[in-house]
Amino acid sequence: MGPPGNDTTSGGSSDAMERVMIVDDDLHILVAVKTVLNEAGFPVDIAESGDECISLLKAGWTGIILLDIMMPVMDGWDTIHAINREGVGGNVLIAMLTAKESPDRKMIGLQEYVFDYITKPFEPAELVNKVQLYSKYIRR
Amino acid sequence: MRTEDHFPIIIIGSSTGGPQVLEEIFSRVVRVPGAIIIVQHLFHSFVSVLGGQIHEACGTPVAIPSEGESVCAGTIYLAPGGRHLLLKNNRIFCFSDTDKLHGVRPSIDLAMRSLSPGQGKRCMGILLTGMGEDGAKGIDHIRKIGGVTAVQDPLTCAIMSMPLSAIATGSVDYILSPQGIATMINTFDPGGQQSR
Amino acid sequence: MKERTVQVEQLLRQKDEFIAQAGHDLKTPLTPIIALLPHIYKKEQDPELRKLLAMVMSDATGMKHLITDILTLAKLNTPYTTADAEEIVLVDEVEKGILKHTWMAWKKSHSIKNSVGPDIRIWMTKSHIESLFDNLIGNAVRYTPEGGTVTIFSKVAKWMTMISIADTGIGLNPEETIRIFDEFYKADSSRHERDSSGLGLTIVSRIVHLYGGHIKAESPGIGCGSTFTVTFPRR
Numbered sequence: 201m202g203p204p205g206n207d208t209t210s211g212g213s214s215d216a217m218e219r220v221m222i223v224d225d226d227l228h229i230l231v232a233v234k235t236v237l238n239e240a241g242f243p244v245d246i247a248e249s250g251d252e253c254i255s256l257l258k259a260g261w262t263g264i265i266l267l268d269i270m271m272p273v274m275d276g277w278d279t280i281h282a283i284n285r286e287g288v289g290g291n292v293l294i295a296m297l298t299a300k301e302s303p304d305r306k307m308i309g310l311q312e313y314v315f316d317y318i319t320k321p322f323e324p325a326e327l328v329n330k331v332q333l334y335s336k337y338i339r340r
Numbered sequence: 341m342r343t344e345d346h347f348p349i350i351i352i353g354s355s356t357g358g359p360q361v362l363e364e365i366f367s368r369v370v371r372v373p374g375a376i377i378i379v380q381h382l383f384h385s386f387v388s389v390l391g392g393q394i395h396e397a398c399g400t401p402v403a404i405p406s407e408g409e410s411v412c413a414g415t416i417y418l419a420p421g422g423r424h425l426l427l428k429n430n431r432i433f434c435f436s437d438t439d440k441l442h443g444v445r446p447s448i449d450l451a452m453r454s455l456s457p458g459q460g461k462r463c464m465g466i467l468l469t470g471m472g473e474d475g476a477k478g479i480d481h482i483r484k485i486g487g488v489t490a491v492q493d494p495l496t497c498a499i500m501s502m503p504l505s506a507i508a509t510g511s512v513d514y515i516l517s518p519q520g521i522a523t524m525i526n527t528f529d530p531g532g533q534q535s536r
Numbered sequence: 537m538k539e540r541t542v543q544v545e546q547l548l549r550q551k552d553e554f555i556a557q558a559g560h561d562l563k564t565p566l567t568p569i570i571a572l573l574p575h576i577y578k579k580e581q582d583p584e585l586r587k588l589l590a591m592v593m594s595d596a597t598g599m600k601h602l603i604t605d606i607l608t609l610a611k612l613n614t615p616y617t618t619a620d621a622e623e624i625v626l627v628d629e630v631e632k633g634i635l636k637h638t639w640m641a642w643k644k645s646h647s648i649k650n651s652v653g654p655d656i657r658i659w660m661t662k663s664h665i666e667s668l669f670d671n672l673i674g675n676a677v678r679y680t681p682e683g684g685t686v687t688i689f690s691k692v693a694k695w696m697t698m699i700s701i702a703d704t705g706i707g708l709n710p711e712e713t714i715r716i717f718d719e720f721y722k723a724d725s726s727r728h729e730r731d732s733s734g735l736g737l738t739i740v741s742r743i744v745h746l747y748g749g750h751i752k753a754e755s756p757g758i759g760c761g762s763t764f765t766v767t768f769p770r771r
Contacts (some may be wrong), residue, residue, distance in 0.1 A: 232568035235575060270560055290385070299563040300556075302499060307471050309443035311381040312421070314356045317471075317498040320563050321570040321600055333360055337389045495636075507662070508622075515632065 204234050207243035218335040219263030221256060223247040223272045224278065224297070229320075233266060233297070236324040237260045242331060250274030254282050262291035266318075269298040277306040280313050290315065293338045295330070297322070347413035348374035348428060348530050349455065349460040353448030353478060355381040355470025357498025359390050361518050362468070366397040366416075368522035373529065374462070377417045377425070378402075379451045381444050381470065384421030391418045405433040419446045426454035442474040447520025455485065462530045463487035466521060467506045470496035476505035483511035490514040490524055555610045562603045569596050605735040608667065609742065612662070621661045621747075626699070627652040630688050633669025637677045644682050648673070651689040658697060658768060664743045671736040672701045673762055679762075680705030696749075696770055703761040708755040713762075716753055717741045 207219075220242050222233040227248075231272065234244040247253040248272060269276035276296055283289040295316035296303070303317065315337070318332060350373070354362060357379050380390060391402035394416060402416045411417070411431050419425040419449055425446045441447035441464040450477065452465050465482035469473040479489045491503035493515050506512050516524065558573060577589045629672035630650050636643075641648055658665070676686040684704040708716065717737050719753045744751045755761065 226564055228565070228568040232571040236571055239575060277391050289383075293383075293386070299560040299567070301559070302501065303471050309440070311355050311471055311474075312383055314471075315359065315383075315386070318358050321567040324571050324574050327571070330360075333363075335392065337359065337386050504662075 204231055204246060206245040207238070215240045216263035217242045218331075219243050219245060219261070220331060220337055221245045221247055221253065221263060221265045222297070223250065223253045223259065223265060223271075223276075224268040225249060226268075229268070233327070236327055237331060240281055240328040240331070250276075250279035253279055254286060254288065254296060257292065258284060258286065262338075263293075264338055265292050266297040266331075267294055269300050269303070275306075279311060280310050284313070291338070293334050295334065300334060346462060346531070348464065348528060349427075349459060350374065350376045350409065350464040350466065350525060351448075351452050351455070351478070351482070352376065352466045352468065353452065353470075353475040353500060353502075354378065354379045354468040355474065355499070356424065356471070357450075357469035358382075359386070359393065360498075361492060361496075362390070363393050363397050364518040365522045365525070366394045368519060369398045369400075369525050371526050372398075372400055372414050373412045373525065374413050375415055375417065376525070377411075377419070377427075377451065377504060378424060379419045379446050379448045381446075381474070382421060387418060387421050396416070407435050409433045411459075419445075419451070421533075424450045426450060428454075429520065430456055430459045431484070442472050444472075444474055448475035449478040453481045455482065455487075457485045459487065460484060461486040461488070464524070464528055465489045466491070466524075467503055468492045468521075469499055471499045472501055472504035473505040476500050476509050479506040480509040480511040483513070488513055488528070488530075489522075490516050490521060492521065493517050555607060558610075559607045566596065566599060566603065570600065602735070605739065608733060609739055612665045621659050621664075623657050624660055624662065624665055625654075626656040626658050626697075627654050627689060629658075629665045630669060630673075632666070633673045634688075636670060637673050641677050641686070644677065644680070644684070646677060646680060646683070647685045647732070649675075649685065649687045651687060652699070653690060653692075656690055656692055656697060660747060664746070668740055668743055668766070671740045672766075674701035675736060675764075676701050676705065676762075679689070679703065693771075696767050697767055698767045700763055700765040702761065707758045707760045708753060708762050711757055713753040713755060717751070740766075 210251055220237055221250065222230055222244060224230055225248055230246045234246060236264050236274065237244050245256060249258055251274060267276045267279060274282070276298065280294065294319060297312055297318045297320065299320040301319060307314070315334065319328065345477065362378065362380065382390060384509065391404060398414050402418050404420050405417050411427065411433065422445060423437055426434045426436060428434050441449060455463055462485055463482055465479045467479055483489050489512050491506050491512050494500035494503045495536045496517055497503060507515065573593045575591060577586060577593065580586050580589060627650065630652050634648050634650060636638045673686065680686060680703045686701065686703045688701050690700065741751050744766050747768055750767055751764065751766045
C-alpha cells in the first residue's frame with residue numbers, strides 16, 4: 201500500500217477548513233490521521249520525513265502541522281530547528297503527535313514553537329477537537 | 341495610599357498546551373480580582389489571537405502591555421512574545437531582552453520573581469502545562485513572600501514537567517484541575533475571608 | 537569497583553532506552569487501531585458487525601491500559617528509581633488519590649473516608665506513592681457495590697508505618713488473599729473488567745518491596761469486604 205496522496209488545494213475562501221500536514225515515518229499513522237481529519241472536513245497533506253515537511257513549507261505550504269518526534273535521520277525537534285533556520289515557520293502552527301509520554305531535554309529552546317503535545321494512541325474525537333481549536337489560531 | 345492601590349496580582353505561567361487550558365479556565369472566570377498577568381510561551385503571531393480567545397471566553401478584554409504602562413486592577417494582561425516581562429514596584433510593566441532563561445523568553449520565573457515582598461499575601465502564582473522548569477522558582481518566590489500558589493494537576497496537562505518541577509520545590513499550595521483554578525481566581529480575596 | 541559501577545550504570549541506561557523504544561514500538565501500531573475503529577463503526581450499518589466492532593474497540597482500550605501498566609512495571613524493576621524519593625505528607629497523597637476516583641465513587645454513592653493522621657510522613661517518590669493509592673483506592677471503589685464505604689487509615693509504630701485501605705466490597709477467599717498479587721491474576725470471573733489490566737496489585741507490591749515494605753490482603757470472606765495493608769519501615 202503506497203502513501204496516500206495529498207489533497208488538492210481548494211480556493212481560499214473564509215469558510216475553507218485549515219490545511220493540516222501530518223509528518224510521520226509510519227505509513228499507517230499517516231493513513232489513520234488523514235482518514236480521521238478528512239472525515240471532519242480538513243484537507244490533509246502528508247510528509248514521511250522532516251525533509252519532506254521542509255520541502256512542502258518551502259513551496260509555500262501554510263496551516264497546522266502534526267509532527268511526530270521519533271523519526272529516523274531528522275527527528276521532530278531537528279525538524280523544528282530546520283523550519284526556523286529556513287525561515288518557513290511564519291504561518292504554521294506546530295503540535296507534536298508522538299508515542300513519547302513526555303519530551304526530553306531536546307525540546308529546551310523550542311517551547312514557544314510547540315503549541316500542543318498529543319500522545320499516541322489518541323482518541324479520534326480528541327484529535328478533531330484539537331485541530332478545530334488550532335484552526336482558530338492559524339486563521340487570519 | 342488608597343485601598344484600590346492594594347489590589348492583588350495573579351500571575352499565570354503557561355507553556356505547551358497552555359492556550360486550550362487558558363480558554364477553559366477563563367470560560368469559568370466571572371471575576372477579575374486585581375490584575376491578572378498571563379505569561380504564555382508562544383510564537384509571537386499567536387499572541388493577539390490568544391488574547392482575543394480569552395476575551396471571548398470571559399468577557400473581559402485582554403491587554404498586551406507596553407514598556408512603562410501601569411498595572412491596573414480589573415484587567416487581564418498577556419505578555420507579548422520575545423521579551424522578558426517584569427514588574428517594577430509591582431505596578432509598572434518593564435521589558436528586558438536579556439538572554440533566554442530555561443530556553444524561553446518571556447520567562448515565567450523572571451516575571452514572578454519580579455514581584456517584590458511588598459505585595460505580600462496579595463498575590464497568587466499559577467503554573468500550567470509545559471515542558472522544563474520555567475516557573476518553579478517563580479512559584480517558590482511567590483510562596484516565600486506570602487502569596488498563594490497553585491499548579492495545574494499534572495495528569496490534566498499536555499506536558500507535566502513544569503507543574504512537577506514546581507511541586508518539587510515544596511512551595512505549591514494547591515494542585516487543581518482547570519475548573520479548580522477558575523474557582524480559585526473567582527474566590528481570591530486576600531484582604532478578607534477567602535472561601536476555600 | 538568503579539569500573540563495575542560504570543558498567544552497571546551503562547546497563548541500566550540501556551535498559552531504560554530499551555523500555556522507551558519498546559513503549560514507542562508497542563504504542564505505534566495501536567494508534568491506527570484506536571484512531572480508525574470508531575470511524576469504521578460509524579460507517580457500518582449491519583448491527584451484527586457493529587457489535588463485533590464494539591467488542592474489538594474495548595479490547596483495543598484494554599491493550600492501551602495493559603501497555604501503560606507493563607511499561608510502569610518495567611520501570612519499577614530499575615533499582616535506582618528510588619533516587620527521587622522525598623519526604624511526603626501521607627494525608628495529602630491519600631486526598632489526591634481519592635480525588636482521582638471521586639467521580640466513580642459518586643456514581644456508586646460510595647462514602648470515602650480519609651482518616652490518615654495529618655503529621656504522618658513517608659519516604660517515597662511522588663510517582664510511586666501516586667501509583668500506590670491510585671491502584672488501591674481504585675480497586676476498593678471498583679469492587680465495592682453501590683452505597684459502600686472505603687476507609688483509609690494509618691498507624692505509626694516505633695519501627696514502621698502502616699497504611700490500610702478497607703472497603704465494604706465483595707471480599708476475598710483465603711486463596712485469593714495470597715494469589716491476588718500475582719501478575720495478571722484476577723480473583724474470579726466477576727472481576728473481568730476489560731479496562732483493568734490485572735497488573736495493578738503487582739505494581740503495588742513491587743513498589744512496596746522497593747522500599748523494603750510488605751503488603752497483605754485480609755478479608756472475613758466473600759461478600760464481607762477487604763482490607764489491604766501496606767507496611768513500611770521507618771527511616
